[in-house]
Amino acid sequence: MSRDGFSISLASPHAPGMDGMQKFGIALFVLAILFTIVGALGPAAQDPALFFYLGFVVSVVGLSVYTVRTYLNRPSGVQNNHIFTSSLTNRGLWGWALGVFLTGFYVVLYWGSDEMWNGAPLVLLFNPISQGLFNHPPDRWFLYSFIYTISILIMGVRVILKYRHSNYQIVRTCSIMFFQLGFAFLIPQFLKSMSQPEYYFSYFWPLDYDLLFPSSVNGLLSSGSLGIWMLLISAVLTFIVTPILTYFFGKRWYCSWVCGCGGLANTAGDPFRQLSDKSMKAWKIERWMIHSVLVFITGLTILLWVNSCLVGGIFGDFSHSLTKVYAFLIGQAFAGVVGVGFYPLLGTRVWCRFGCPMAAYLGLLQKYFSRFRITTNGGQCISCGNCSTYCEMGIDVQSYAQRGENIVRASCVGCGICSTVCPRGVLNLENGLTHQDRENNNPITFGNDGVGLDTGFGN
Amino acid sequence: MTAQKNIIIIGNGIAGITAARHIRKRNDDHNITVISAETDHFFSRTALMYIYLGHMKYEHTKPYEDWFWEKNRIKLKRAYVSKVEPILNSILLDSGELLTYDELIIASGSASNKFGWPGQDLKGVQGLYNYQDLESMEANTKGIERAVVVGGGLIGIEMVEMLRSRQIPVTFLVREASFWEDVLPKEESEMINRHIRSHHVDLRLKTDLKEILSDENGIARAVLTGDGEEISCQFVGLTVGVHPNISFLKNSGIETDKGILVNEKLQTNFSNIYALGDCAQLRMPREERRAIESVWYTGKMMGETVAATICGQPTNYNPGIWFNSAKFMDIEYQTYGYVSAHLKEGEESLYWEAEDGVRCLRIVYESATKSVVGFNAFGIRLRHQVCDEWLKNRTHVDEVISNLNKANFNPEFFKKFVNDVKFKSMRK
Structure with a gap:
């Protein structure tokens, strides 16, 4: 175990020996990152292209070479060896260090001053892509969006290689990468470059919490016909498309196929998914928290409209202050700082599980109006615990599977990893024929003909 | 309403714990005590390998949180039972403590087989059954250069996978001509042979163990095979099956053979003593089934x-209908009904194997009636309820094949096997 104790490998904690190609990839990555850091200390402001291409881009290439080589060196199949003996993925030294680093990054990103960020060489480094593609200078939000997208793409490739024995994971990850690149990066940036509202078609209310605030609505309405269309599309997505798709497919169509938050969790966050808390206590806290956030944002939106109609008659500045509280506590501190910064400490879906109002809304639809369920395959469960361990939402999947019960949980995002890691083919994500046929109740092991409900079970 | 009873369960594995949980579900009043020498809490024995692989920690293999037992008033006791005295309705613990019971359930599981090989008790030689075995395997495989695993069955291949996960070169000695050939038909067995070799394992078929050689410190340094070859190694895994763990019942008056003899109600010769799981031996096993069924599901x-x-x-x-499952490194295996290694007289089978060589399906049926009697699935997942119903109803094989899609339990977007199987059956 000592040999693996200091492994910081994300790609495969498996291989103590590296071949030439892996060594080359890592060397390229480290040298290019060093070069990028040198640039970010100052010189990148003068010659961004040099540091962007030779630094950042080359580092991405180096990392990709290493990752591809590492996974293709292994036969396809579940590749979770050494996850709990590796420091990075088991809250060891490197996990702690990375958690602090990411959290610090988010704190500086959200709450750093404009003087600090504007014209910083680290931001200017991305000038070639920002100016080149979109014709506007980069700011901190461009930097963030670009790095976010690149993370999903590179780590998405890693996920595809890691889970290449599962076509569900391959197709799903391609979808995540597509929506992030197109809908959460290229389209908004192009819109911005055409002086249109920087609109994200893949985020809508209540996740994009201020989208239906009177100020945003008025803003969109006043920005011409495209703005009106955007508003209409958001309303349709929230109130019509979401319930329909969730009825047929469960909340996974959004949380695990479209959403960028889920997208980052399932790509960059994949090495940390096993760190989620599976206790009953965590589940209780989860239900209180996530539904409170949904109530908060719904109430706040209504309040703002009432206030807007009455021109501040009753609530005065109160609703505005509440908005600020929400933006700070939920929008920034929770979704960003804790949600991503704490990946290596609390697991990947902390935000999706405890805070996201969209997930709460989808969850209620999934629990009460959906055909989706995870089917348990008769009596085949051996209670090994892999499904629960690798559930990023902290669902104790096994507690259902070992009772032969289907899993119908509001929080399940349908990532499908429980089914992928199950060694006995017990779990399957299914859209049933009706809403009613999803729950089953088999207190006795399937196949045990001697003991049935008719023998008086359940007294 | 039954009177309150004092129930003692020896063993906190799946059989004993299932009994405890279901007694509590049915009755609020009985006193339930579970005694185990192995661990404080119930864990999943089938998951031991995943701890070594680093997929999970010990905590993850516990199917219930620790508060569960107190909440359900199931008393857990960590102790070794040294004696059972049926006449006095009492058991003696190694601590000297004496406990009395109204009903006793013995679910003491198995112990690993050893067949008297010279050197089998050397340091670095072990089986893999309980938690202590896992701990010693962790210690015994540190920094070693080669391991030898003896025995071509389920635990053997698990041990091979465990060792390979740490890049330890492994020689796998299998006495038979092919892996697990007393259970698997030829094609399936050969598929697993190929798969084992694809994981860079030195698989030696038709090779048995003659002796384990010691170094000057009493640690294994090599094995000697039946062919006289000496293979240098620092760890020897003996995975040649298990036997009921019942030595503590000697002279207790409880009738035993290989296991504890029980009737169809799982009662021993004492009406208030029951035996279940791996340690129980049915006096009258049903046709097609063994007297000792040491699998997870039957324990449950x-x-x-x-x-x-x-x-x-x-x-x-x-x-009801027999079922079982396993995983051979990357290949999942499910079986329903009865598929024997060699087709019985009056049986035929349809065998389909994918071109990738890691997925196959065998459907066994009676030649005369064409009723299905068994399924073997490798690398594909079949729906338990559907197979169970087909087998119970002795469904015609043509009907099974034309409705095969109903039994498909593969995840969405997986390669379809149903049409390939149909095509194969048409050509037949």
Whole structure:
């Protein structure tokens, strides 16, 4: 175990020996990152292209070479060896260090001053892509969006290689990468470059919490016909498309196929998914928290409209202050700082599980109006615990599977990893024929003909 | 309403714990005590390998959180039972403590086989059954250069996978001509042979162990095979099956053979003592089934059965259609009904194997009636309920094949096998 104790490998904690190609990839990555850091200390402001291409881009290439080589060196199949003996993925030294680093990054990103960020060489480094593609200078939000997208793409490739024995994971990850690149990066940036509202078609209310605030609505309405269309599309997505798709497919169509938050969790966050808390206590806290956030944002939106109609008659500045509280506590501190910064400490879906109002809304639809369920395959469960361990939402999947019960949980995002890691083919994500046929109740092991409900079970 | 009973369960594995849980589900009043020398809490034995692989920690293999037992008033006791005295309705613990019971359930599981090989008790030589075995395997495989695993069965291949996960070169000695050939038909067995070799394992078929050689410190340094070859190694895994763990019952008056002899109600020769799981041996096993069924699922079913009996609902052990599962490195295996290594007289089978060589399906049926009697699936997942129904109803093989899609339990977007199987059956 000592040999693996200091492994910081994300790609495969498996291989103590590296071949030439892996060594080359890592060397390229480290040298290019060093070069990028040198640039970010100052010189990148003068010659961004040099540091962007030779630094950042080359580092991405180096990392990709290493990752591809590492996974293709292994036969396809579940590749979770050494996850709990590796420091990075088991809250060891490197996990702690990375958690602090990411959290610090988010704190500086959200709450750093404009003087600090504007014209910083680290931001200017991305000038070639920002100016080149979109014709506007980069700011901190461009930097963030670009790095976010690149993370999903590179780590998405890693996920595809890691889970290449599962076509569900391959197709799903391609979808995540597509929506992030197109809908959460290229389209908004192009819109911005055409002086249109920087609109994200893949985020809508209540996740994009201020989208239906009177100020945003008025803003969109006043920005011409495209703005009106955007508003209409958001309303349709929230109130019509979401319930329909969730009825047929469960909340996974959004949380695990479209959403960028889920997208980052399932790509960059994949090495940390096993760190989620599976206790009953965590589940209780989860239900209180996530539904409170949904109530908060719904109430706040209504309040703002009432206030807007009455021109501040009753609530005065109160609703505005509440908005600020929400933006700070939920929008920034929770979704960003804790949600991503704490990946290596609390697991990947902390935000999706405890805070996201969209997930709460989808969850209620999934629990009460959906055909989706995870089917348990008769009596085949051996209670090994892999499904629960690798559930990023902290669902104790096994507690259902070992009772032969289907899993119908509001929080399940349908990532499908429980089914992928199950060694006995017990779990399957299914859209049933009706809403009613999803729950089953088999207190006795399937196949045990001697003991049935008719023998008086359940007294 | 039955009177309150004092129930003691020896063993906190799946059989004993299932009994405890189901007794509590049916009855609020009985006192339930579970005694184990192995661990404080119930864990999944089948998951031991995943701890070594680093997929999970010990905590993850516990199917219930620690508060569960107190909440359900199931008392857990960590102790070794040294003696059972049926006449006095009492058991003696190694601590000297004496406990009395109204009903006793023995679910003491198995112990690893050793067949008297010279050197089998050297340091670095072990089986893999309980938690202590896992701990010693962790210690015994540190920094070693080569390991030898003896025995071509389920635990053997698990041990091979465990060792390979740490890049330890492994020689796998299998006495038979092919892996697990007393259970698997030729094609399936050969598929697994190929798969083992694709994981860079030195698989030696038709090779048996003659002796384990010691170094000057009493640690294994090599094995000697039946062919006289000396293979240098620092760890030897002996995975040649298990036997009921019942040595503590010697002279207790409880009738035993290989295991504890029980009737159809899982009762021993004492009416208030039951035995279940790996350690129980049915006096009258049903046709097609073994007297000792040491698998997870039957342990679970026996626990449910005994709970019903003890709670005033006398119930016979009556498992339905046989099923089982395993995973051979990357290849999942499920079986339903009866597929024997060599087709029985009057049986035929349809065998389909994918071009990738890691997925196959065998459907066995009676030649005369064409009723299905068994399924073997490798690398594909079949729906338990559907197969069970087909087997119970002795469904015609043509009907099974034309409705095969109903039994498909593969995840969405997986390669379809149903049409390939149909095509194969048409050509036949």
